[in-house]
Amino acid sequence: MKTTRIPVAILCALWLPAAAYAQSVNERVHVLQKRDYSVKGKFEIGLFGGLTVGDVFTQQFAHTLTFDYHVNEALAIEALWMSSKLPFANGTRIAGSGQAEYKDDKNFRWGETYTGAYDQVKSDAQLSPSNADLVMLSNYIGVAVQFSPIYGKWSLFNWGLGHADIYLTAGGGVATTDYRKANGNWVDTGTYFVGSFGGGFRIFLARWLALRLDLRDYTFAARVEVPAQGGGGGTVETKIRNSLYLMFGVCLLFGGEAPVEIWSPY
Amino acid sequence: MKTAILSASLMLLSSAALAQAPAASITQAVESYNAGSFQRAALQFYEVKQTDGNAANRAQAEYYLGQSLFRLGMYQSALAYFNAAFVAGPAHPYYLKGAEGLIKVAEALRDDTLIPSQINKYYNAQEFAAMDPMALSRINFYVGLLLYRQEKYGESMAFLGAVDESSPVFAKALFLQGVIHIRLGVRAAAARDEAGSQREYEQAIALFERIIDLSGREKQKALAAIARYDNIVRIWQLCTLNLARAYYGKGDYQKAVQFYERIPRFSQDWADALFEVGWAHFMRKDFGKALGALHTLHSPHFGEMFVPESWILKATIYFHVCLYEEAEENLKFFEDTYAKMIPVLRELTEKGLPNEAFSNLLLKDKLDEADPMAKVPAMVRRYILENPRVENFRHFLRSLDGEGRAIAETSEWKGSRLAEELAGIVTVQRNLLEKTAGGFVKANLLSAAQTIQGFSNHAKLIALEITPAKRELVKAGVSIKAEERGRLAPRPRVVDETYNYWPFRGEYWEDELGYYEYTVRQACLKTEK
Amino acid sequence: MGVRKILLIVGSCLALSAAAQAVAAEPIVRNQLFGLGGRFEASLTPAFSVFDKYTRHMTISAGLGYFFNDYIGLEFEGGYAVLHGDRSLLKEIVSTAVDTLQGIKKLPLSDLKYMTWFVQGGLVLCPLYGKLELSSELAVSFHLYFVGGAGVADWRYHQLGDALPDDFERIEVDYGVKPTFYFGGGLRFHIARAWSLRLEIRDEFFYDKYEAEHKVATTVEPKTITDFNHVTLVRLSMGWSF
Incomplete structure (x- = not known):
């Protein structure tokens, strides 16, 4: 918590002074409120579903399983597995050199698709996007650190009260990547280290239940080997790709501080 | 006034009523009663009571008329006949039953004044000894309550102390005794009897703790206590408030604050607790928290x-x-x-x-x-x-x-x-x-x-x-304006990270009520106290 | 969209906000500091486009809004795209297919049009009021809001030149002023009684029926592209209310 104090103090100085709202020059009124939804020391298991946003040619659907431990209110560590394809399943391999190519004979890749723009570029305009622009993450496993310095609350139409944590996250892991060739076959482009960063918020429905909306960018190197054509040598096309995932999740929280019972006969 | 009400009822009851043909027998009336035809039974018992030549039948009819009316939910009417049996004294074969009937009516009508006062007037310890202990406990409780209201604390304690431990009103009786000890503590303090005052508060604390102990301080036992004692959850809440009061009376403000803060926010005792904890903080010279408690009390929530x-x-x-x-x-x-x-x-x-x-x-x-x-x-x-x-x-x-x-x-x-x-x-x-x-x-x-x-x-x-x-x-040559005399005290420390800090700017969030704290300018001169 | 439909939407929103005020008989927030009802708001908004397909934008706009109550208001604004044009992605694609595109002037792709100026107006709905606390140090009140409306905008696109890929962006075609719609949402952070900072994401779109060209074997033939042309903007605006 202390680590956030300095930047926040600078922000405070930039912000218009709250003193403008005080009632009397000789007193200040403060609210020191016990959080209704404390996460300190809690474990969190989340199941997410979502899709990529913003990519021109690729459109992925994915699910993510997360396991978080909240070291304190502001810091959590997270392990996650995100998948758009059944892990380790590829279908029938087609013989040949270079990157492994598979026949698209089973629906393993349930979350890996291409956009309408891709079809339009291919069929209407008869153009070809770079193969590296078509590479997708099929499975990702990694860890992340979550920093949530912001706690918020709100009322909807001045009725009902909601609470949320707003967080930033950064991490890394490994991912398998692939793309679909024009002939419909899938090419395994390899396993790479992937960096991720993003943010989101956690809306508390109960002390044990939260909804999360998470926007996370995964950065990876898409490396596509183009086999030799005729007498010439093959080429390697490499691009740094970003996949931005918008995920919605349901999370269960357990452990941590027992709820504050202000009064109980027990 | 209270006696007048009952007397008036009795006058009506005793006014000569002409029997209406054909006269019913006590046997027919009892049969109707047993068959659950209470309207018919009431009419038949009334006829027996008015016309039967046998005094025993008339007495029985009088009591069962009350019972029939009670079963019909006509409590005020039932009261008149139970009361008639009761005031007739031990000679009436349904004297004790009449007393029990009165208590049933008192509870149904939520009357803790008129009927207890009537019972107190005709209370007969010797005869009541033969009564069902549970019914007698209720009578003792209500009479104790009445005497407490009349500030006859000694007599009240005697009745309340006689309530059986297995009675559903046992917790209530203990509670009332605790409250009486607090009153006596206040009285002793006013008379500058410090030792007496401390003694009373300690007895009150022991009683309130004993009531909370009825919960076993464990869920299963507490659920059993809830099933066994009347209104015990409310009594537990009131015990918390009164423990705070007792500690306040003893001068242990720290403990008083602890108990006041256990009163649930938005509960019916919360406003009292906020005001009283304001005093407790004040006595501890924790002025910021005292003003904070009053800030909640004066918020728009309480109007x-x-x-x-x-x-x-x-x-x-x-x-x-x-x-x-x-x-x-x-x-x-x-x-x-x-x-x-x-x-x-x-x-x-x-x-x-x-x-x-x-x-x-x-x-x-x-x-x-x-x-x-x-x-x-x-x-x-x-x-x-x-x-x-x-x-x-x-x-x-x-x-x-x-x-x-x-x-x-x-x-x-x-x-x-x-x-x-x-x-x-x-x-x-x-x-x-x-x-x-x-x-x-x-x-x-x-x-x-x-x-x-x-x-x-x-x-x-x-x-x-x-x-x-x-x-x-x-x-002293110092400005009257406080802002020219000292600095504002720093913001209160956030207890730990499970607390949120919000500056108050005039906006009242419902969930923030009860969490206010003031800091004020340190405006006193060093020589000022 | 007919006037009747617009009136119907405005009426529904007003009814909704009136119902919301009735519900709030036991309000969560009393003496709300940043009420919007009965206030005008002037705003200046720089914005940049995100999730771009083939085009990119940076715009600046000025607007005026009025709130009927704390939950609903109207806004009008006009703006200009100080930066508008194509993304390098399009040029890259074109450069890899110079032979295929010989003779084609109008690419048969959707979302090729970019905005230059726009004037629009619509509804603002603010259902949610809250505050954020940053590390127990700073508290900021905010409104979550949604916007939706319509207006007109000037749209343009680039034709392909004869000497591809170098003169790819040399010919700008004025596509005309089109009825344009928008919807979006964001957060209004209140930094003082009269000043607020808005962070918003907004999608601007128009219905595009575009006579393009494509090749059938070696012949260039016309092709009609019908689709919505979208521009998604992230807007950061400073508002002053009075």
């Missing part, structure tokens, strides 16, 4: 609550921290809001209105402009209406109105002397209830006027103290 003393406490705190302008502002608020009520309240209570005129405040949902009760300030009206006894009055009134309608609508009784007699009982009781409710309102209006007057005098004392304090500042 215009009748809490005159809270403004005096606020002014006192400001005086203690040398913020004289703020103290004067609060005194002015008290003067403008509360002191102005005194003439209105005095006029209402001193112009000789009959008690019935006061009852409108309780019994009518909307008051006409011409009604004198419309002049009662809204804050005082709300204060009176929030008294738990008001709901009892209203319940009693609803019960009487319902009973009157039921009597008129019972086809089997149409044109009977029984119907006529019961209608008379209900009408008389309703009139008397209006008088009693009116008396309650009048007493509360008087009490409100006296309370305000008392604090008004206190306000004048504070104002008198402020003047020389300001003079001292001038003499």
